[in-house]
Amino acid sequence: GNSVTQMEGPVTLSEEAFLTINCTYTATGYPSLFWYVQYPGEGLQLLLKATKADDKGSNKGFEATYRKETTSFHLEKGSVQVSDSAVYFCALGDNFNKFYFGSGTKLNVKP
């Protein structure tokens, strides 16, 4: 079956630190992979996506590469800002219009 595993949070960093949030998946078939961000009291916003192996998604300084050999899609950012504080969800999309979400990782960035 399909599933996503994310690193436990919260992750607390100082401003301008390097960010990695680990995400691994199990899947049947060839899924697409996504990172979503959720700010307090809001819905989920798409941060980036990758639709096939070796694709790199990027947006707003965040990057993630679809690695089939390690079944991973780790989120990285070179220099985080206080405004990046939010909950980040890794998700897998199958070919039946169904998403599988990781448990979410809360990021706290301190000035």
Add this chain to the structure above:
Amino acid sequence: DTEVTQTPKHLVMGMTNKKSLKCEQHMGHRAMYWYKQKAKKPPELMFVYSYEKLSINESVPSRFSPECPNSSLLNLHLHALQPEDSALYLCASSQDDRAGGGYNEQFFGPGTRLTVL
């Protein structure tokens, strides 16, 4: 227009009330979704509509009744809810491109914060 809108933003209801949540998108998406999200948890899929037909029901209790009147609108009718149904209810939409092998991103609305007393 790349927005999914949801109304109301907040809803408080008693266990004997009947209410409805509404969702609308004008992106031409043919798949629409209802999710339930409890605090500090990921969204849980409830229903999926594809081309206005219910395609997935994740064994949701019958006190939740979805409706898709047309390709832009999605409703969730609520009746005789329980306090444990209090949550953030999220609507989402996406292209439905399964025939082409596309697994498209879902666009989420801001949600309705539901409290059942």
